[in-house]
Amino acid sequence: MKIAVVALGKIGLPLAVQFADADPAHEVVGVDVDQRVVDSVNRGQEPFPGEDHLADKLADLVPAGRLRASTDYADAIPGADAVVVVVPLFVDEATGAPDFGWMDAATRSLAQHLGPGTLVSYETTLPVGTTRDRWKPMIEEISGLAEGSDFHLVFSPERVLTGRVFADLRRYPKLVGGLSEAGTAAAVAFYQDVLDFDTRLDLPRPNGVWDLGSAEAAEMAKLAETTYRDVNIGLANQFARFADTVGIDVHRVIEACNSQPYSHIHTPGIAVGGHCIPVYPRLYLSTDPDATVVASARAANAAMPEYAVARAASLLGSLDGLRVLVLGASYRGKVKETAFSGVFATVAALRSRGAQVLVHDPMYTDDELASFGWTPYHWAAGQPGEPVDVAIVQADHPEYAHLCAADLPGLRLLLDGRRTTDPSNFTGTPRLTIGGGEPVPA
Numbered sequence: 295m296k297i298a299v300v301a302l303g304k305i306g307l308p309l310a311v312q313f314a315d316a317d318p319a320h321e322v323v324g325v326d327v328d329q330r331v332v333d334s335v336n337r338g339q340e341p342f343p344g345e346d347h348l349a350d351k352l353a354d355l356v357p358a359g360r361l362r363a364s365t366d367y368a369d370a371i372p373g374a375d376a377v378v379v380v381v382p383l384f385v386d387e388a389t390g391a392p393d394f395g396w397m398d399a400a401t402r403s404l405a406q407h408l409g410p411g412t413l414v415s416y417e418t419t420l421p422v423g424t425t426r427d428r429w430k431p432m433i434e435e436i437s438g439l440a441e442g443s444d445f446h447l448v449f450s451p452e453r454v455l456t457g458r459v460f461a462d463l464r465r466y467p468k469l470v471g472g473l474s475e476a477g478t479a480a481a482v483a484f485y486q487d488v489l490d491f492d493t494r495l496d497l498p499r500p501n502g503v504w505d506l507g508s509a510e511a512a513e514m515a516k517l518a519e520t521t522y523r524d525v526n527i528g529l530a531n532q533f534a535r536f537a538d539t540v541g542i543d544v545h546r547v548i549e550a551c552n553s554q555p556y557s558h559i560h561t562p563g564i565a566v567g568g569h570c571i572p573v574y575p576r577l578y579l580s581t582d583p584d585a586t587v588v589a590s591a592r593a594a595n596a597a598m599p600e601y602a603v604a605r606a607a608s609l610l611g612s613l614d615g616l617r618v619l620v621l622g623a624s625y626r627g628k629v630k631e632t633a634f635s636g637v638f639a640t641v642a643a644l645r646s647r648g649a650q651v652l653v654h655d656p657m658y659t660d661d662e663l664a665s666f667g668w669t670p671y672h673w674a675a676g677q678p679g680e681p682v683d684v685a686i687v688q689a690d691h692p693e694y695a696h697l698c699a700a701d702l703p704g705l706r707l708l709l710d711g712r713r714t715t716d717p718s719n720f721t722g723t724p725r726l727t728i729g730g731g732e733p734v735p736a
Contacts, residue, residue, distance in 0.1 A: 295320050295375040297488070300400050302326040302335060302363060304342060304631075305452050306380035308459035309417070311351045313378075314361040316488040324363040325370040335363035344457050344629060351460075371407035376484050379404070379416045380452065382569070383577075390576035392421055394428070401429055405436035412445045413480045417452045419516050419570070421577045425449040425509040426473055446477030449509040450485065451516035456629055464492045468503045471512025478505055520574040521588055526560040527571070528591025531598055534562035534729025538605070544729035545713070562729045564602045564688055564711025565636020566595040567625025572634045598711075598728070599639035599688075605726055606684055606709045607647060614648035619671050619682045619702065622689025623655040623663060627714075630657040632666070636688050636711070641668065644686075652682065656693045678703055690714040699723045 295317075299310040302324040314322040326332055334341035338356035340349045355361040364370050371377060381400040384393040397418065408414070414433065416425055425448070430441050441447050450470045454462035468485045472478030482503045491501040506512040530548065537544035544562060551557040566572050575592045579585055607613050625635035632638075637653065644651045652671035653663050660670040673679035675696055681704035687694055690712040698719035699705050708715065709726045717725055726732050 295484075295487070296373050297322045298370040298374040298377045298404075299324045300326075300370075300377065300379045300404060301381040302328075302331050302341070303380065303382065304345065304456045305417070305454065305459065306378075307331075307335065307341070308345055308348055308454075308463075309378060309380060309452070310361060311348060311355060312460060312463055313488045314355045315351060316490075318358075318360065320360065320488070322361045323370040323374075324361070325365065325367055326363060327365060329365055332363040332365050335361070342630070346458055347460050367403040367407050371404050371412075372409055374409075374412055376413045376415065377404055377408070379414070380418055383418050383420065385573050385576050390579060392577055392580055398432070401432055402436055405433040408433065408437040408439060408445060410439060410444045413477070413484055414445060414447050415450050415481055415484070416448070417450055419451055419520070419574055419577065420449065420513050421581045422510050422513045422517065423581065425471075425513065430473060442474040442477065446472065446474070446480045447509075448472040448477050448481040449512045450481060451512060453516070453519075456631070464490055465494070467491075467497065467501055469506050469512050469515055470503055471506040471509040471515075473509055517574050517578040520570050521578050523560065524566060524571050524575045524595060525587060525591040526558070527562070527566055528594040530560045530562040531594055531728070533559070535601065537729045537731050541731040541733065543731050563598070563713075564686070564728055565599050565625070565639065567633065567635040568631070569633045572596070596639070599636045600643045602686065602709055602711050602728060603640060603643035603647065606686065606707055609707055609724060609726065610684070612647070613644060613684065616649050616683040617652065617681065618644050618649040618684040618686065619652045619654060619679075620644070621654050621685055621687045621694055621697075622691055622712075623653055623658055623666070623668075624689045624691070627690035627692060627712075628657075640686060640688055649684075654679075655689070656691055673701055675701070677701075683707070684709070687712050687714050 297313045299306050310322050310324040314320055331341045338353045340352055381397045383397055386393055430447055434441055439445050448470055453466045470481045472481055485503045494501045534544045548559045551559050575588050579588055620640055623632055623637045641651050653668040654671040654673055663670040671679055678701050682702050684707045685702055687710040694714045697715050705723055707724045708720055711728055713727050
């Protein structure tokens, strides 16, 4: 097969590699608007760090001629048996409405070069109904082809986590929903050919490619599984805030609850970030605005950075004029990505209280941190940084597990929003957590 993958980001590029690796006879072409990404891939080098096995696979597949990249849709799309679209869908910060700008542009470009007999699969998470009501008429109008007879259109959501994409592709069933039975059958056959699955005994049916019956069902399945996580975390954060008022360690409570099989309470924390968990509930709400449970959980999670900063301020009385260090710009540990990271709201809450804010992240250079408008902070194990009054752990980078009070001269308070640090390293220095129930003066 010739397979085209549209957008070579942190999901799209590993997918292209997986497809190329599945069969030496496959020709895989990735198309991306970023020339730097294309050039890096064509050199057999990973354009971003942190994805397990990606560098080694690129180094093997590209020189062998099994994978290449291009900025030209006219190169990638014609003659393709399958086109897989993984272009980002953005969400307006203020309104929560989906912004289809990039996806519309990519869809128009691929439709201009689409030929008969092609399977088109969207893997980007979408509001329910988008595949049928937006992409189908757009592709048909531009290409002059009829869906269901000239080409097939399906939705098949990615269900992987950055950093472990190849493992997750094996671990989880691949969901498929088409607009016709023939399209669904083509998609099932395609994914069975390019994916391998681990045996799992905890599933209602064998691991592999699952037909959801319609594109809408597959779209909802992706939104539902991620929205569930946001709602669950929202509940955990509500429990944590109450636990702080009554002096209970909510983590011990959650551990106890989850000791039986019907409770799966997630972990509370300072923020919910990334491309998925804080975004997909908004996509769901865009088509189901009456989902009050979803909306309430999203609001509760969005309020956690402000809560954490207020908790620190309540101990010290005021943060005005204090030097406050935010540890972690990334939305989670070991990932160089700031999408919807809690760092933004944390810095804003601190600045609103007059604090002098510094930011540290082991994955970012000083220039990269400064480009966000932050003052970089320098600290490394065994090399104490400049004096600070307060430190707030925002991302659970493994480097912070070894942090101690001596690394941060003058430290008067640590607020560990991820429970990453070792309490024994801060003997004599107040250490607060989210839901730890540590005593704080009123």
